[in-house]
Amino acid sequence: AQSVAQPEDQVNVAEGNPLTVKCTYSVSGNPYLFWYVQYPNRGLQFLLKYITGDNLVKGSYGFEAEFNKSQTSFHLKKPSALVSDSALYFCAVSGATNKLIFGTGTLLAVQP
């Protein structure tokens, strides 16, 4: 069965500092990996995806993620955090099945 783990319920970072939101996955076969962001009272918005190819994936709003097959990880990163980045972030994976399974989410809080 496929699964996603986001080990941190919340990540706190000061504005201007780099941020990392962690994600590990378990799936049969090659993974399709995604990051989504959710703002209050809204649906999820797509940030970036890894399907194949370069392990460093760039996405919207300056976010990027690094795929590490040996560690089965897909951590979300940004070099310099903004207060407006504060939101709930979800990692998701689909594999041999076509179901997209989500992690439990990580709340990112960026302090001014």
Next chain:
Amino acid sequence: NAGVTQTPKFQVLKTGQSMTLQCAQDMNHEYMSWYRQDPGMGLRLIHYSVGAGITDQGEVPNGYNVSRSTTEDFPLRLLSAAPSQTSVYFCASRSDRGGNQPQHFGDGTRLSIL
């Protein structure tokens, strides 16, 4: 394009009542799905469909029914509401069946069961 539209946005039901959550997309997407979001549990897949006339169960299908008579619509039915079904429900669609395209989400239906 409106994208994915969910109605109603809010609903309060009594235990045992039935209702249908509506979901429509105008992007001609084959794949549609329903999730519920609960605090600390992320999004859990309820049911999904890879095309008109085809549906399948996700992680938490009990207590919910779906049908897909058209490409555009994918309603979710609660046959006999229970307090455990209090949640925020999201509908999503994507263009491919295979899973390598991102999903587009509606803004959700906030459902309370008393």
